[in-house]
Amino acid sequence: xxxxxxxxxxxxxxxxxxxxxxxxxxxxxxxxxxxxxxxxxxxxxxxxxxxxxxxxxxxxxxxxxxxxxxxxxxxxxxxxxxxxxxxxxxxxxxxxxxxxxxxxxxxxxxxxxxxxxxxxxxxxxxxxxxxxxxxxxxxxxxxxxxxxxxxxxxxxxxxxxxxxxxxxxxxxxxxxxxxxxxxxxxxxxxxxxxxxxxxxxxxxxxxxxxxxxxxxxxxxxxxxxxxxxxxxxxxxxxxxxxxxxxxxxxxxxxxxxxxxxxxxxxxxxxxxxxxxxxxxxxxxxxxxxxxxxxxxxxxxxxxxxxxxxxxxxxxxxxxxxxxxxxxxxxxxxxxxxxxxxxxxxxxxxxxxxxxxxxxxxxxxxxxxxxxxxxxxxxxxxxxxxxxxxxxxxxxxxxxx
Amino acid sequence: xxxxxxxxxxxxxxxxxxxxxxxxxxxxxxxxxxxxxxxxxxxxxxxxxxxxxxxxxxxxxxxxxxxxxxxxxxxxxxxxxxxxxxxxxxxxxxxxxxxxxxxxxxxxxxxxxxxxxxxxxxxxxxxxxxxxxxxxxxxxxxxxxxxxxxxxxxxxxxxxxxxxxxxxxxxxxxxxxxxxxxxxxxxxxxxxxxxxxxxxxxxxxxxxxxxxxxxxxxxxxxxxxxxxxxxxxxxxxxxxxxxxxxxxxxxxxxxxxxxxxxxxxxxxxxxxxxxxxxxxxxxxxxxxxxxxxxxxxxxxxxxxxxxxxxxxxxxxxxxxxxxxxxxxxxxxxxxxxxxxxxxxxxxxxxxxxxxxxxxxxxxxxxxxxxxxxxxxxxxxxx
Numbered sequence: 001x002x003x004x005x006x007x008x009x010x011x012x013x014x015x016x017x018x019x020x021x022x023x024x025x026x027x028x029x030x031x032x033x034x035x036x037x038x039x040x041x042x043x044x045x046x047x048x049x050x051x052x053x054x055x056x057x058x059x060x061x062x063x064x065x066x067x068x069x070x071x072x073x074x075x076x077x078x079x080x081x082x083x084x085x086x087x088x089x090x091x092x093x094x095x096x097x098x099x100x101x102x103x104x105x106x107x108x109x110x111x112x113x114x115x116x117x118x119x120x121x122x123x124x125x126x127x128x129x130x131x132x133x134x135x136x137x138x139x140x141x142x143x144x145x146x147x148x149x150x151x152x153x154x155x156x157x158x159x160x161x162x163x164x165x166x167x168x169x170x171x172x173x174x175x176x177x178x179x180x181x182x183x184x185x186x187x188x189x190x191x192x193x194x195x196x197x198x199x200x201x202x203x204x205x206x207x208x209x210x211x212x213x214x215x216x217x218x219x220x221x222x223x224x225x226x227x228x229x230x231x232x233x234x235x236x237x238x239x240x241x242x243x244x245x246x247x248x249x250x251x252x253x254x255x256x257x258x259x260x261x262x263x264x265x266x267x268x269x270x271x272x273x274x275x276x277x278x279x280x281x282x283x284x285x286x287x288x289x290x291x292x293x294x295x296x297x298x299x300x301x302x303x304x305x306x307x308x309x310x311x312x313x314x315x316x317x318x319x320x321x322x323x324x325x326x327x328x329x330x331x332x333x334x335x336x337x338x339x340x341x342x343x344x345x346x347x348x349x350x351x352x353x354x355x356x357x358x359x360x361x362x363x364x365x366x367x368x369x370x371x372x373x374x375x376x377x378x379x380x381x382x383x384x385x386x387x388x389x390x391x392x393x394x395x396x397x398x399x400x
Numbered sequence: 401x402x403x404x405x406x407x408x409x410x411x412x413x414x415x416x417x418x419x420x421x422x423x424x425x426x427x428x429x430x431x432x433x434x435x436x437x438x439x440x441x442x443x444x445x446x447x448x449x450x451x452x453x454x455x456x457x458x459x460x461x462x463x464x465x466x467x468x469x470x471x472x473x474x475x476x477x478x479x480x481x482x483x484x485x486x487x488x489x490x491x492x493x494x495x496x497x498x499x500x501x502x503x504x505x506x507x508x509x510x511x512x513x514x515x516x517x518x519x520x521x522x523x524x525x526x527x528x529x530x531x532x533x534x535x536x537x538x539x540x541x542x543x544x545x546x547x548x549x550x551x552x553x554x555x556x557x558x559x560x561x562x563x564x565x566x567x568x569x570x571x572x573x574x575x576x577x578x579x580x581x582x583x584x585x586x587x588x589x590x591x592x593x594x595x596x597x598x599x600x601x602x603x604x605x606x607x608x609x610x611x612x613x614x615x616x617x618x619x620x621x622x623x624x625x626x627x628x629x630x631x632x633x634x635x636x637x638x639x640x641x642x643x644x645x646x647x648x649x650x651x652x653x654x655x656x657x658x659x660x661x662x663x664x665x666x667x668x669x670x671x672x673x674x675x676x677x678x679x680x681x682x683x684x685x686x687x688x689x690x691x692x693x694x695x696x697x698x699x700x701x702x703x704x705x706x707x708x709x710x711x712x713x714x715x716x717x718x719x720x721x722x723x724x725x726x727x728x729x730x731x732x733x734x735x736x737x738x739x740x741x742x743x744x745x746x747x748x749x750x751x752x753x754x755x756x757x758x759x760x761x762x763x764x765x766x767x768x769x770x771x772x773x774x775x776x777x778x779x780x781x782x
Binding site for chain 1: 651655658659666669672674675676679680686688691709711712713715716761764766767769771772773
């Protein structure tokens with residue numbers, strides 16, 4: 001159990017962040033970020049990161065020595081206030097600030113940390129090269145091959161679903177270094193410089209029309225052995241650590257954004273689809289569904305908060321629960337938004353960049369919700385994890 | 401909840417579960433069912449000796465000095481074992497007296513209620529009592545020398561076993577009034593309802609010129625309306641606490657069963673179709689438990705969010721228990737669909753809870769009403 005943080009200190013911090021947001025969150029950034037070029041998006045993201053950094057809120061989850069040093073409770077307050085102020089999201093830097101940094105802090109050498117953490121804070125963009133066309137839910141069956149040749153590894157293979165790879169300076173890469181070992185034991189974790197020769201990145205167009213994910217083709221790409229993160233063939237263990245960093249205070253922000261999203265949904269429901277006709281809210285069936293969603297959003301917020309006070313071993317399984325609950329709830333909520341928006345909601349719309357799921361266009365947000373139910377372990381994988389690790393149900397036999 | 405609260409509640413829960421595990425089992429629950437839900441007096445004596453009836457009452461009246469959250473931990477464990485014991489009903493009655501009664505009333509009733517020597521029940525009327533037309537509520541009138549109560553109340557939990565009833569009534573001119581009515585008095589006639597869930601007693605009440613002495617009036621006018629709202633919120637969360645434990649219990653029963661039941665040469669729990677449904681049952685049960693904790697905290701603090709939190713907890717936990725118990729029946733296959741198996745006992749308890757103290761539909765509509773639309777403009781760019 002963690003000790004309780006004095007409420008006054010949290011209240012002070014909340015006031016500080018709130019005041020800071022009033023001064024610093026760019027006004028009308030949503031309309032400003034709609035229909036912009038890639039360059040304008042990147043410039044806006046870098047600018048917002050720099051602004052957050054000046055405020056001291058860019059990396060609250062990092063250790064103090066590297067520019068963070070906030071407790072989990074304090075992080076939650078910061079993320080909550082950013083969400084409430086409807087601040088832009090650091091979508092371009094999400095992997096670098098969370099996955100890359102956490103992995104470096106947990107598995108990196110002192111030199112690796114010194115080389116990369118300050119640059120990440122300066123805006124270096126990272127992507128994650130984990131999934132492959134034939135290694136999705138069964139990630140450990142990945143086949144990208146890294147063969148040692150003196151001081152370098154030579155990598156060949158194909159990665160997929162790497163978000164923001166087209167902008168990335170670095171990639172967190174999983175590749176097989178020992179094909180004869182059992183599948184979880186022959187994988188190594190690398191930092192790959194995306195400017196290395198032999199890399200080709202192709203964006204994938206998604207059903208929403210956006211291009212957020214990419215394929216990465218690796219042809220005889222050389223990675224210095226010094227860029228191994230953790231020991232050779234120990235990459236799977238390191239990767240599990242990275243994936244577990246997706247929980248914690250960042251989920252507080254997502255829950256808070258969902259709570260705001262619910263209230264947008266309510267605003268939507270109060271609006272007649274056809275002027276002069278009753279609003280959807282006047283329908284008791286709609287109110288029934290709204291009431292249920294509100295309860296679920298609250299339950300999600302409470303789950304995220306519970307992680308902050310409870311550090312018992314069981315809490316690691318809460319990560320799976322939160323991921324499952326959040327993504328399924330997001331899908332239902334945005335789905336109701338589509339329903340309430342009626343035919344006008346089906347008209348082609350543009351999505352603001354720098355936002356998360358909450359573009360305000362329900363149809364785009366609904367389509368986008370599969371970015372939550374599939375990546376990072378599908379809802380089905382999460383249910384399997386909960387069934388096996390929490391409920392102790394027997395494993396299904398793997399088929400070769 | 402703070403980390404310390406989490407620890408304390410876990411400890412209280414363990415104690416309560418141990419006690420109930422040794423005194424309540426399938427056989428004793430079935431005995432209660434055969435009696436139409438009336439509790440076993442020995443069990444009541446045992447719970448009284450543990451101080452559970454008065455756990456949330458101030459120490460000056462012999463209570464435990466804890467709060468509503470701790471009471472709800474006890475209520476959950478009673479639900480977990482499908483016990484019949486009017487702990488919630490008595491506590492609601494005591495809560496009203498403690499908060500709205502005068503010093504004499506508190507001194508007269510609370511020690512007995514807290515010790516479990518006097519049992520109470522709450523009559524809030526059709527849900528919510530504020531919306532019940534005065535013509536359908538028990539009416540308090542004066543016959544010149546005394547005030548008397550007339551009218552009926554349906555589906556009152558634990559009325560049969562109560563010594564005293566908290567009745568949210570009305571005056572002839574439609575003013576709310578809250579009175580205490582002793583069940584042994586002339587003109588108070590309970591009649592049992594045969595409910596499909598027979599793990600607890602549910603009764604109709606008829607009041608015929610039942611004399612109400614002036615010291616039995618707890619509150620009038622706005623205070624009485626406020627009392628009714630307070631009792632309703634607490635009742636809703638109390639019954640939701642029972643349901644969340646019913647859900648927890650059937651998740652455990654199901655998990656155990658699907659680990660043991662072998663078909664096609666392996667435990668059925670290894671099949672994804674079964675495993676995933678069990679995982680969903682677990683997750684929604686966890687969510688329900690968190691909403692209950694939150695509602696308890698908010699009610700305990702008397703915060704402005706209490707009504708919203710209470711309705712969320714009520715609608716979600718009660719509906720979840722129904723869904724989870726239904727899924728449990730499915731995952732148990734044929735064996736669960738028998739009178740012999742205990743699942744139906746929990747399923748029916750969950751179904752009744754979903755309708756008691758406001759239906760899920762009512763509470764969801766209330767939640768929709770209480771959560772305010774965004775102050776921020778819609779992000780829509782169109």
